[in-house]
Amino acid sequence: MNNNRANWIVASLIFSVISMISAVSANDVDLAKLDVESLVTKMTPLKGTTPAQWRVVWTDDACRKATISWTTAEPGEKHVVYYGTKSGGREGKPALNQECQSNGIYTITQPNPPKPKEGETPEQALKRNPPKKIAPAYYHHARIKELKPNTRYYFVLESDGERSREFYFRTAPAEGTDFTLIHGGDSRSGHANRCRMNLRIAEQAKSDSKVLAFAHGGDYIVSGVRWEQWRLWLSQHELTTLEDGRVLPIIPTKGNHDKGKIYFEVFDLEETTKRWHTTMLGKDVALVTLDTNSPGGGPQAEWLEAELKRLRPAVRWLIVQYHRPMYPAVKGPATHAPIFCPLFDKYNVDIALESDGHCMKRTVPIRNGKKDPTGIVYVGEGGLGVGQRKTNPDRWYLKDGGKAGSAHHVIRLDFNPDDMRVRFILMDGSAWDDRRIKARNH
Amino acid sequence: MHKYALPLLAIVAVVTVLGAAWPVLFNEGSATGKLLVRTYETEAVGDVDFESAMVTELYGETLEVTASKPESDPAAIAAQVSRLRQLDRGVAFMCLLLTAGLPFACRKWPKLSWLYLLPALWLLVNAQATAMNDSKAFAELAVPAHATRWGMLVALALLLLRNPQSDRIANWVLRIACALTFAVHGWESFQLNPPFQDLLYITAGHVGIGLSEWICHGLLHTIGVLDLILAVSVVAVHHRRLLYWMGCWGLITAASRPIAMGLDAWPEFAMRLPNSVAPLLVLFLGLQAIFSLSSSTTNTQLEPGTL
Numbered sequence: 001m002n003n004n005r006a007n008w009i010v011a012s013l014i015f016s017v018i019s020m021i022s023a024v025s026a027n028d029v030d031l032a033k034l035d036v037e038s039l040v041t042k043m044t045p046l047k048g049t050t051p052a053q054w055r056v057v058w059t060d061d062a063c064r065k066a067t068i069s070w071t072t073a074e075p076g077e078k079h080v081v082y083y084g085t086k087s088g089g090r091e092g093k094p095a096l097n098q099e100c101q102s103n104g105i106y107t108i109t110q111p112n113p114p115k116p117k118e119g120e121t122p123e124q125a126l127k128r129n130p131p132k133k134i135a136p137a138y139y140h141h142a143r144i145k146e147l148k149p150n151t152r153y154y155f156v157l158e159s160d161g162e163r164s165r166e167f168y169f170r171t172a173p174a175e176g177t178d179f180t181l182i183h184g185g186d187s188r189s190g191h192a193n194r195c196r197m198n199l200r201i202a203e204q205a206k207s208d209s210k211v212l213a214f215a216h217g218g219d220y221i222v223s224g225v226r227w228e229q230w231r232l233w234l235s236q237h238e239l240t241t242l243e244d245g246r247v248l249p250i251i252p253t254k255g256n257h258d259k260g261k262i263y264f265e266v267f268d269l270e271e272t273t274k275r276w277h278t279t280m281l282g283k284d285v286a287l288v289t290l291d292t293n294s295p296g297g298g299p300q301a302e303w304l305e306a307e308l309k310r311l312r313p314a315v316r317w318l319i320v321q322y323h324r325p326m327y328p329a330v331k332g333p334a335t336h337a338p339i340f341c342p343l344f345d346k347y348n349v350d351i352a353l354e355s356d357g358h359c360m361k362r363t364v365p366i367r368n369g370k371k372d373p374t375g376i377v378y379v380g381e382g383g384l385g386v387g388q389r390k391t392n393p394d395r396w397y398l399k400d401g402g403k404a405g406s407a408h409h410v411i412r413l414d415f416n417p418d419d420m421r422v423r424f425i426l427m428d429g430s431a432w433d434d435r436r437i438k439a440r441n442h
Numbered sequence: 443m444h445k446y447a448l449p450l451l452a453i454v455a456v457v458t459v460l461g462a463a464w465p466v467l468f469n470e471g472s473a474t475g476k477l478l479v480r481t482y483e484t485e486a487v488g489d490v491d492f493e494s495a496m497v498t499e500l501y502g503e504t505l506e507v508t509a510s511k512p513e514s515d516p517a518a519i520a521a522q523v524s525r526l527r528q529l530d531r532g533v534a535f536m537c538l539l540l541t542a543g544l545p546f547a548c549r550k551w552p553k554l555s556w557l558y559l560l561p562a563l564w565l566l567v568n569a570q571a572t573a574m575n576d577s578k579a580f581a582e583l584a585v586p587a588h589a590t591r592w593g594m595l596v597a598l599a600l601l602l603l604r605n606p607q608s609d610r611i612a613n614w615v616l617r618i619a620c621a622l623t624f625a626v627h628g629w630e631s632f633q634l635n636p637p638f639q640d641l642l643y644i645t646a647g648h649v650g651i652g653l654s655e656w657i658c659h660g661l662l663h664t665i666g667v668l669d670l671i672l673a674v675s676v677v678a679v680h681h682r683r684l685l686y687w688m689g690c691w692g693l694i695t696a697a698s699r700p701i702a703m704g705l706d707a708w709p710e711f712a713m714r715l716p717n718s719v720a721p722l723l724v725l726f727l728g729l730q731a732i733f734s735l736s737s738s739t740t741n742t743q744l745e746p747g748t749l
Contacts, residue, residue, distance in 0.1 A: 036488070036495045045500045052500075073501075135501060189484055191492035222480075223576055232493060235500055256577045293579070295636045297643025298655040331470045335640045335703060338647070357470075387483040387523065389470060 039195045043235045046137060049076040051157035051164040053234035054241075056249040057267050058213060059277045059289070062172035063149035066249060067268045068098075068157070069141045071106075071234060076160040079103055081142040083155040088166060093156045102141040102268060107261045108134050108227040134228050141268040149174035149282065154245075167245040172212060172281040177316055177415035180210045181281070182248070184410040185217025185323065185355025186382030187233065188257050193427070194385030197408055198239035200427055204412060206242050211412075214240060214248045215287060217355030217382055218255025218323035225260035234266065251279050253289050255323040255355065276300055278307055285415055286315045290322035292356075296336030304340065308347035316439055317415055318350050325354035327378045329361035329391040329404040341369070348440055349376050350420065353411065357381030358389045360424055361404040362433055363397040371397070377437060379422060383409040403433055447726045448601060452545035454719045455598055458591055459541040459561050461712025462568070466534035473571035473584075475530030479523050480575075486519045537561040541595075548602050555602030562595035579637070580630045586622035587630075590692075590716035593619025597723065613729040620688065620720050621673045627695070627717075628669025631662045638662055644702035676721065678732050685725035692718030 044052035053071035068081045084094030110133060116125035140159065147153060150173035157164040173179065182201055187194045205211040221229035241247050252267045254275065264271045275291040288307055294300055311318055324334035326341050334340075344352060345367050359381050367375035378397075391404035398404045407426050414421040418439050424432040466472045471479070484490065494505040541561050547554045565588060572584035580587070593615050600612035631638055639658055646653040672691070675684050696714035700707045 036492050039492075040495050040499045043496070043500055045502075047502070132503065132505075135503065189480060189489060190487050191489050191496070192487055228497075231501065232496055235496065259576075259579075293636060295639035295643065295658075297640050297647070297653070298658060301643070332465065332707065333703070335637050335644075338644045338702065338704075339640065387479065387487075387519075390524075390527065392469065 036192065039192065039239070043238050046071060046073045046135075046231065046235070048072070049074050049159040049162045051140075051159050051162065053231070053238065054157060054164065054167065054247065055234070055237060055266075056169045056247050058249045058251050058279050059267070059269065059274065060279065062213065062249065062279055062281050063174050064147045064171070065143070065145050066147065066153075066169070066171070067141050067143050068155055069139060069266075069268055070157050070159075070164070071231075072138050072140065072159050072162075073135065075103075075105070075138045076140075078158075078160055079140040079142070080158045081144065081155050082158065083144060083153050085148065085151055085153060087154045087168075088156060093158075093163070093166075094154045096144075098142045098144050100140040100142045102139070102143075104139055104265065106137050106139055106227050106230070106265050107225075108136060109225055110134060137227065137231060139265050139268075143268070147171050165245060167241065167247045169247045169249055170212060172285075175283045177282075177284050177417055178210065179212040179281070179285075179415060180204075180208060181213055181215060181285075181287070181413045181415070182211060182410050183215045183217060183321065183353045183413065184382070184384045185253070185255065185380065186219045186358055186386040187216075187384035188219040188222045188255070188386050190385035190387060191232065191236070192385075193408055194233075195236050195239055196427055197384045197410065198236055200425065200429070201240045201248065201410055202242055203429065204410070204425065205240075205246060205248055210414070211248065212281065213251055215251040215289075215321055215353065216253060216384075217321060217353060217380065218253040219257045219355060219382065219386070220255065220263075222257055224258040224263055227262060230262050230266060251287060251289065251321075253321050253323055253355070254291050254293055256293055259293075276303060278311070283314070284316040286311045286318055288318070288320045290320060290336075290340065292322050292324035292334050292336050296334075296339035301339050301343070305343055305347075308343055308349070312347045316417065317420060318347070319353065319413075320344060320349050320351075321353040323354070324356045325378065325381050326352065327361075327363050327366060327395075327397050328354075328357050329359050329381060329393075329395065329398060330357040330389045341366075344376050348374075350440065351413070351422065351437060352376055352378045354378055354380030355382035357391075358383065358386050359391045359404060359406050360409050360432060361391060361398060362402060362422070362424075362435065364399075364401040366397055371400070377422075377435075379411055379424075383407060405432060407432060447723070448598075449545065451594075451598055451601070451719065451723060454715055455558070455561075455595055456538075456542050457712045458594070458716055459538050459565075461709040461715070462565060462591070463534040463538045464709040464712075467531055471527055471530045472534060473568045473575055475527060477571040477575055478526050478530070482522060482526060483519065486522070533564060537564045552602055552604060555599045558595045558599035558602075562592040562599070565592040565595065579635055580626075580633070583626045583630070587626040589619040589622035589626075590720040591713065593622075594716040594720050594723070597720075609727060610729060613724065613727050616720050616724045616727070617677045620676045620724065623673075623717055623720075624669045624676065624688070625673035628666045628673060630666075631669060632666025634659055634662050641698045641702050645698055648701065676724065680724075680728070680730055682725060685721045688721035689718050689725070692716075692721060 046052050049072045051070040055069050057067040079100040080097050082093035082097045084096045088094045111131045113131055114125045114129040116122050149171050151171050152168050154166055154168045156166050220233045275294050277289050279287045326333055326337040363378040364371045365373055365375035365377050388406035393404045409424045409426050412423045412425050419436045421436050423434045426432055497503050497505050569584040569588040573582050597612040597616045600608040642658050643653050672688050696711050696717055699710035
């Protein structure tokens with residue numbers, strides 16, 4: 001009898017494990033079939049001072065600094081993040097705290113009043129068809145410093161006593177390259193696919209704890225001046241959070257659709273000074289973010305040259321990201337190409353991450369505008385939900401070793417001391433392209 | 443008007459439409475095509491329903507959804523997008539064919555010149571779509587910014603009718619088109635449009651000059667003011683030197699694209715060729731502006747049989 005019971009328990013355990021495994025893979029396979037209702041229920045309603053739309057932003061030293069941001073529907077008075085290396089448990093909160101240094105209202109453009117019909121006054125038109133007012137929303141940014149590298153930080157958001165559940169993120173290691181970065185761009189339209197790609201990003205992090213952060217290549221939404229579009233993106237970005245509360249820090253890039261002030265309000269960036277920045281992922285990996293909406297020449301070119309000169313001898317992996325492609329698979333090249341590319345060549349950038357084209361591409365290595373085994377590989381070009389475009393695979397840099405295609409995707413960069421593995425992961429989890437780029441000898 | 447002016451104008455029209463059609467035929471498509479594809483995709487992937495559900499559930503607001511459609515099959519969406527792109531290319535090709543063929547047809551049937559309004563309309567609709575796509579700096583000003591492109595084709599249709607009244611209308615179409623284009627470019631320059639800054643940085647770099655930001659901004663402010671003055675002048679007075687300068691300046695700014703970006707950017711030059719040709723056409727027409735300057739006004743009519 002006891003033996004029978006033991007057999008039952010063992011069989012049940014095995015069955016449970018198999019069920020869990022199949023549930024995970026089913027989740028993986030069924031990502032494309034998730035419906036609206038089930039996706040919406042995974043997001044936090046924007047109500048009162050309940051913290052929602054959380055994100056961790058990196059634009060500087062990812063080992064020691066982070067900005068933890070969230071949104072509330074009401075302005076509230078006191079906004080604090082509790083954080084620490086030890087979890088606060090189910091009801092508690094981590095030991096350290098930081099009151100938000102920056103709070104404010106998102107810039108909202110209310111819809112225009114209706115046009116009066118013939119013989120109607122503007123007041124009558126307003127009464128007949130009152131425009132739907134967009135509710136205000138408030139951003140809160142807590143800039144936390146003096147963090148320990150390669151450490152799990154738990155955090156709880158609190159606005160006027162309303163607390164979020166506990167989340168955590170991992171800081172970048174002080175040195176070494178044993179981690180993975182996810183890159184993707186163009187989430188500007190296709191809400192359902194955007195959500196599915198966010199879940200794909202979460203799946204990548206869930207299946208591999210080495211995934212450290214998510215670099216967004218820009219074009220979050222269609223019209224950057226419309227809060228009603230940003231709030232959808234922000235709520236949907238919650239889906240990149242893992243079930244256990246793990247948040248992937250985001251490294252933002254500005255796209256051509258991200259006009260206006262809201263981009264800077266969302267990511268706590270200074271509009272005049274933080275259009276381009278370097279995120280240090282430890283001492284061995286640097287991600288230089290550029291702005292293809294600003295002039296490539298002048299201050300940006302001067303900054304880029306100084307930054308690449310400083311970083312190249314110091315880091316193992318030197319990466320650049322920006323929105324408009326220099327070697328596009330669909331459109332014409334960005335006007336920045338004659339300014340940026342010679343600098344990338346001069347300072348031996350390892351890889352360039354591009355967006356904007358709504359397609360997938362990996363170029364041959366390029367130096368001085370020609371195929372060269374010592375050159376730079378340009379990858380992209382954005383597939384986080386937006387409809388995909390047909391590429392021009394006949395372009396010289398996409399032939400004879402280059403590649404182009406069209407599907408929703410993220411790019412996964414696995415850093416190693418001797419090489420970097422670059423994979424295009426599609427919505428169904430399969431890899432469209434899998435290449436290794438060797439580290440340069442300095 | 444010089445007897446070669448109209449044939450040359452017809453050639454410029456072909457080059458302009460070719461410049462506009464090239465990216466449609468071989469690259470990403472026209473602004474109208476992109477807008478249609480985006481609108482269709484938004485509807486087909488159920489974005490409106492999704493947005494409505496989110497807005498209700500998460501923000502406590504309601505969105506009026508006119509038609510509720512279930513999310514379409516990705517293969518069906520791809521097929522429809524492909525059809526829209528083919529249509530886009532087809533329209534571009536037809537406009538190009540029409541612009542290339544009309545100079546020959548109009549010799550025999552001058553009234554066919556009205557068909558130039560079709561490529562003009564195509565350029566105008568694309569300008570409006572650029573404004574609606576709102577993906578570039580100053581995109582909202584695309585319709586007046588592109589006025590010389592569609593305006594030149596309208597003027598060509600009128601000039602080929604070969605009568606003084608249509609010449610007078612063409613004169614005003616061209617003057618207003620020039621004024622709009624120069625005014626918008628002047629405004630963009632004054633507002634330091636980033637691509638304009640890069641054109642200066644790159645061009646200066648080609649001749650070994652490292653342009654400082656201060657000088658770049660100073661130059662753009664100056665260019666902006668000069669363009670705005672030219673925009674007012676072209677409708678106010680008929681002044682030969684002024685119109686010559688507008689023609690030269692239009693050519694320089696159009697050529698600055700391939701100079702900065704390389705010969706692959708020739709469609710950018712071709713599309714902007716009317717910025718140079720339209721003021722010269724005003725000059726050759728020799729008709730009055732608002733204020734008459736008698737010394738420089740010569741009313742020369744189109745010689746019969748020039749095209």
